[in-house]
Amino acid sequence: MNKARQEIDWWTVLSRAMLFSIIWWALTDGADGSWLIGGPVVLCALVASVALRPKEGIVWRELLFFVPFFLWHSLIGGVDVARRAFHPRMPIAPELVEYPLQLPPGLPQVTLVNIMSLLPGTLGVELEGQMLKIHLLDGRGDYLSGLKRLERRVGRIWVESADDFSRG
Amino acid sequence: MEGMTWLGWSFDAFVGAGLLWLAWRALASPDLFKAVVLFVAFGLLLALAWVRLEAPDVALAEAAIGAGLTGALLIAALTRLGISMASGRHRNNNKEEL
């Protein structure tokens, strides 16, 4: 268990404490009296999440840049699929393709698969090592460049070791 | 205000009719897996009915227990019983009875 031995930097603890506090605050609609329970709950969540934290860390700045990118492209994805569903001739040409991944296994790959399913035309089907099976709604278009860009972006969000947190 | 009550009534009418119909279909379905999915849908609609009856606490319980957990438990029970998925691979393509 060298994971637990890793140095726990204060930035990780602080950012997570803040995140959990915000979630509690939102869940209770900002009721003041709720902090009597909320304090211990946030503390428990903090302890659990720091103890169970994966070896990859989040670069918050990259995540912040990723949010508008994701929102815009998932909107395009929705419009795209809606257009195909409403279109009288239903212009789809589904295809199952394999895509070699550059991302390291674990969280980065899983994030990619999950996010991909919300973006235009792609659906992550199966992850086998460094090979990802993707179902395309329309195999005729250019999907590769979009995927590569998404992969690079996801790769920048996750950094290898937890110590790099603060430098994000 | 007139339109408001009319809309409210039509909402309630859809929920009520949907509940009866779903209950009947779930009981009458020969395909047990289909019955489970119908039951889950029934739970969702019932939660909406509780909301309309101004009982959000009951709706909360119904959403958690009725639609969430019971569906999962019923599926687990179905698998444990060893009843093959009637709509699995072997009957993939034939049009089944409604």
Added chain:
Amino acid sequence: MTPGDYLSAALLIMGSLFFLAGTIGLLRFPDVYTRLHALTKADNVGLGLIVAALAIQASSWAGVVKLVLIWLLVLLAGSSVSHLVSRSALHRGVDVWKG
């Protein structure tokens, strides 16, 4: 009606249209995989627009955060479930429909 009301009314109507698109896709598309495309993408965008519309109307910031939290949960559930279902469909040997 204030300008904010008009904006959120427009967002609400657009969101509902995406829900309609999701249902139409679910009914029209030919196989499990394509239906998953329709469901996850259209419904999540639809819910996102409705959440945005209600966030404009929300009276407190806590309400806004809670709405966003609900949307994120649905996003997470939707994308994970679509991955799991398509994966097991592939394992079960459900063929990919080709036009």
Added chain:
Amino acid sequence: MQHLYLLLAVFLLLNLGAGMWRVLRGPTAADRMLAAQLFGTTAVAVLLLLAELENSVALRDVALVFALLAAVTAIAFVRRAWAGTEDSNDTR
């Protein structure tokens, strides 16, 4: 505004009814499961609209529970019922 909320809630409910067709027809179990997933998302939207309509915060909590549990049934389905043959034999 109030009219719009209720109108759209009715519209989404009708949408749900249309999705019912997929539950009845299948053809595979996964298709039925997908329809159930659609119901979950639509129900969250309807609940949020009703919460706004009745100005009740408690209803948003109901929507939150729906969102949390939306995946449970589907995951139980994938893990238990629809996994490959090697999983369907175990009696855990």
